[in-house]
Amino acid sequence: xxxxxxxxxxxxxxxxxxxxxxxxxxxxxxxxxxxxxxxxxxxxxxxxxxxxxxxxxxxxxxxxxxxxxxxxxxxxxxxxxxxxxxxxxxxxxxxxxxxxxxxxxxxxxxxxxxxxxxxxxxxxxxxxxxxxxxxxxxxxxxxxxxxxxxxxxxxxxxxxxxxxxxxxxxxxxxxxxxxxxxxxxxxxxxxxxxxxxxxxxxxxxxxxxxxxxxxxxxxxxxxxxxxxxxxxxxxxxxxxxxxxxxxxxxxxxxxxxxxxxxxxxxxxxxxxxxxxxxxxxxxxxxxxxxxxxxxxxxxxxxxxxxxxxxxxxxxxxxxxxxxxxxxxxxxxxxxxxxxxxxxxxxxxxxxxxxxxxxxxxxxxxxxxxxxxxxxxxxxxxxxxxxxxxxxx
Numbered sequence: 001x002x003x004x005x006x007x008x009x010x011x012x013x014x015x016x017x018x019x020x021x022x023x024x025x026x027x028x029x030x031x032x033x034x035x036x037x038x039x040x041x042x043x044x045x046x047x048x049x050x051x052x053x054x055x056x057x058x059x060x061x062x063x064x065x066x067x068x069x070x071x072x073x074x075x076x077x078x079x080x081x082x083x084x085x086x087x088x089x090x091x092x093x094x095x096x097x098x099x100x101x102x103x104x105x106x107x108x109x110x111x112x113x114x115x116x117x118x119x120x121x122x123x124x125x126x127x128x129x130x131x132x133x134x135x136x137x138x139x140x141x142x143x144x145x146x147x148x149x150x151x152x153x154x155x156x157x158x159x160x161x162x163x164x165x166x167x168x169x170x171x172x173x174x175x176x177x178x179x180x181x182x183x184x185x186x187x188x189x190x191x192x193x194x195x196x197x198x199x200x201x202x203x204x205x206x207x208x209x210x211x212x213x214x215x216x217x218x219x220x221x222x223x224x225x226x227x228x229x230x231x232x233x234x235x236x237x238x239x240x241x242x243x244x245x246x247x248x249x250x251x252x253x254x255x256x257x258x259x260x261x262x263x264x265x266x267x268x269x270x271x272x273x274x275x276x277x278x279x280x281x282x283x284x285x286x287x288x289x290x291x292x293x294x295x296x297x298x299x300x301x302x303x304x305x306x307x308x309x310x311x312x313x314x315x316x317x318x319x320x321x322x323x324x325x326x327x328x329x330x331x332x333x334x335x336x337x338x339x340x341x342x343x344x345x346x347x348x349x350x351x352x353x354x355x356x357x358x359x360x361x362x363x364x365x366x367x368x369x370x371x372x373x374x375x376x377x378x379x380x381x382x383x384x385x386x387x388x389x390x391x392x
Contacts, residue, residue, distance in 0.1 A: 287304045
């Protein structure tokens with residue numbers, strides 16, 4: 001995938017992951033106190049999951065600390081990971097595991113023994129800050145003054161490096177700056193709209209600039225649209241095959257009722273259209289109304305389930321009727337149904353006709369199916385003395 005598209009895809013993926021993380025934190029949090037304070041000599045044995053207005057750790061957590069809060073202040077020791085969603089996060093103590101943070105502002109002045117994954121408006125690694133592993137980051141402002149033992153990968157609106165980076169740096173940026181104190185021991189790769197003036201003395205490896213253009217973005221999105229179009233076409237084919245097989249099975253099991261439903265298209269076209277349109281529109285309204293009543297929720301679910309099944313099967317009587325009209329022979333319902341189904345699917349591929357044709361088939365099929373069910377189950381099995389005859 002092309003460079004800038006990769007950047008946007010990674011940002012979107014990280015946002016989704018962090019959103020899911022936030023949901024998990026909220027699901028597992030404890031709201032006993034508006035403020036949670038772990039004192040200096042206090043030891044928490046095991047993982048700690050908390051939701052609070054402000055969380056402060058000056059003690060020791062023998063496990064992971066998972067927090068959702070307005071402010072998170074980590075000054076103690078966490079032997080596992082620090083996982084947090086907050087407005088402001090400060091890390092001044094020791095985290096022996098990973099950092100996984102999403103916040104407005106992130107400030108790190110302590111020691112992280114493994115990797116850091118961060119999504120924020122502003123990320124600041126202070127001079128005394130140490131991250132022994134790699135950093136995966138997306139931020140509006142990225143300011144790295146401290147030590148990073150691994151690679152830095154991600155994106156930022158503005159990136160400033162004035163600390164020591166032992167690994168490689170690869171960032172998607174609007175601008176990047178290396179101060180006189182900075183040292184990148186690996187390669188520096190930056191992707192952006194313009195090339196920056198970077199002192200080669202600040203980078204032991206190679207300095208690589210990769211421009212991002214609108215052409216790349218358009219080509220990337222075109223590729224995504226083509227792949228999506230292929231998947232949609234495959235899904236449509238599988239859906240049509242499944243609908244065809246289910247229709248054949250229903251005609252096998254309920255041949256006379258479906259023949260009767262097909263005949264009603266000619267006998268009662270206007271009543272079937274009126275009934276189908278009314279049920280199509282009214283059923284969701286009734287189901288949604290029932291949701292607002294406690295006792296009506298189960299009924300609403302059952303109504304929507306039956307409604308979905310009926311909508312899915314509406315094409316069966318219409319396809320059967322259409323196939324019989326083409327074959328001029330009602331004694332071969334299976335062949336008639338297949339021919340009618342193929343014709344309907346073909347017509348639905350025509351631009352501008354697809355929506356109108358689909359709605360029309362749904363309304364007619366829904367109406368005659370309900371009328372057939374009423375006749376068949378309330379008045380007994382309908383007579384087939386007047387079957388669908390071929391036109392002469």
